Amino acid sequence: MTPWVKICGATRPADIDLLAAAGVDLVGLWHGVPGGHAELGVGALAALVHAAASAGLRPVLVTLQSTAAAIRPVLSAARLGWVQLHGYQPPGTVHALKTADESLRVIKVLHVRAGDCPERALIGAYERAGADYFLLDSVTEHGGLGSTARPLDVPVVLALAERISRPFLLAGGITADRAGQLREISGHPCFRGVDVDTGARDSNAHLDPTRIAEIRRAWPTPPTGGTA
Numbered sequence: 001m002t003p004w005v006k007i008c009g010a011t012r013p014a015d016i017d018l019l020a021a022a023g024v025d026l027v028g029l030w031h032g033v034p035g036g037h038a039e040l041g042v043g044a045l046a047a048l049v050h051a052a053a054s055a056g057l058r059p060v061l062v063t064l065q066s067t068a069a070a071i072r073p074v075l076s077a078a079r080l081g082w083v084q085l086h087g088y089q090p091p092g093t094v095h096a097l098k099t100a101d102e103s104l105r106v107i108k109v110l111h112v113r114a115g116d117c118p119e120r121a122l123i124g125a126y127e128r129a130g131a132d133y134f135l136l137d138s139v140t141e142h143g144g145l146g147s148t149a150r151p152l153d154v155p156v157v158l159a160l161a162e163r164i165s166r167p168f169l170l171a172g173g174i175t176a177d178r179a180g181q182l183r184e185i186s187g188h189p190c191f192r193g194v195d196v197d198t199g200a201r202d203s204n205a206h207l208d209p210t211r212i213a214e215i216r217r218a219w220p221t222p223p224t225g226g227t228a
Contacts, residue, residue, distance in 0.1 A: 003186065003219045004193030006169060007200050007212060008062060009038035013051050015207050020055035022212040025193070027052050028084060031074055032063035037205070046078040060084050060107065068096035075104070084135065085109060088118070091125040098130030105132045107169070113139035115156050123163050134164055135195055138172035151178070157185050167192035175199040176214035186219070194219055 007019055008028030019027055029052075030038040031045050040048065045061070052059035061080045064087040065071050071093075075083060084107040085093065094106055108131040110119050119126070126134070136157055138150035151173035161168060167190050170182070174196045185191060196215055202208040 003191065004169065005212075005216050005219060006060065006193060006195040007207070008195060008197040010048060010052075010207070011038050011040065011044075013048070016048060016051045016055055016057065018207055018209050019212065020052075020057055022209060023216045024057060024212065026058040026060050026082070028060050028062040028195070028197075030062045031078075032065035032070070033086070034064070042074060042077050045074070049078045049080055058082055062086060066093065068093050068100065071097065072100055075101075081105060083107070086137075091122060091129040094126055094131050095129035102130075106130060107133040107135050109135045109137050110160060111137060111139045112152055112156060112160070112172075115153065117156075117160055120160065120163065123160075127164075127166055131166060133166055133192060134168040136160060136168055136170055136172070137195070154182065154184055158188065161185070161188050161190055164190055166190065169193050169195045171195040171197075173199065174215070176211070176218035179218035 004025040006026035006028060007024050010016055010019065010027050010029060016027065029040060029045055029048055030036050031040050031042065033039050049059040059080060060082040061075060062084045063071060066087060066089050071083060081103065082105045086109045094108060097104055097106060108126050110117050136152060138152050157170065169192050170185055174194045200207055200212050200215065
């Protein structure tokens with residue numbers, strides 16, 4: 001099974017067309033990310049969800065909203081079946097979302113700052129609550145979340161991966177030329193793919209078809225385990 005490539009921050013139908021042409025698997029669509037460069041209103045979100053699904057991509061809501069009560073209406077309005085919980089939502093939020101819709105696929109982000117993951121002790125609770133996937137991502141020294149372009153140290157990722165029994169994606173400074181440096185991670189039984197924002201963009205911060213195609217080609221090795 002070929003690792004997934006997930007590209008975050010599409011804002012236009014043209015972005016969807018570009019990602020589909022490059023063979024991307026999932027597209028991250030932002031709502032509830034205050035000040036985010038790719039923040040979408042519910043109407044624009046719904047339109048891109050439809051475009052992505054029509055193009056064969058899995059659209060994923062990426063949000064910092066903390067409660068199921070805030071997230072569920074957005075999922076419903078945009079007809080989304082996937083959500084990525086960025087930020088520090090508790091396991092109870094995962095449980096509430098999965099209880100309301102057990103077919104919903106939940107990606108819970110685990111944040112790493114200076115080699116430490118504050119959610120480390122909660123991994124088991126997230127799994128019991130129903131998290132389907134984890135995403136390992138870096139946090140800046142000032143606490144900035146998402147699209148940091150800060151690579152994670154391989155030993156830190158591998159130590160976290162040993163505590164995880166769900167498939168995980170890797171974020172944080174992902175580019176095509178780092179694929180070879182990350183073979184230990186991509187060979188882990190639970191590795192499922194990569195999540196990219198900054199590394200998929202040109203100098204004007206626009207999604208770059210050449211960079212995205214290179215990333216897709218750089219991650220062809222099937223993982224040894226995990227689930228779809």
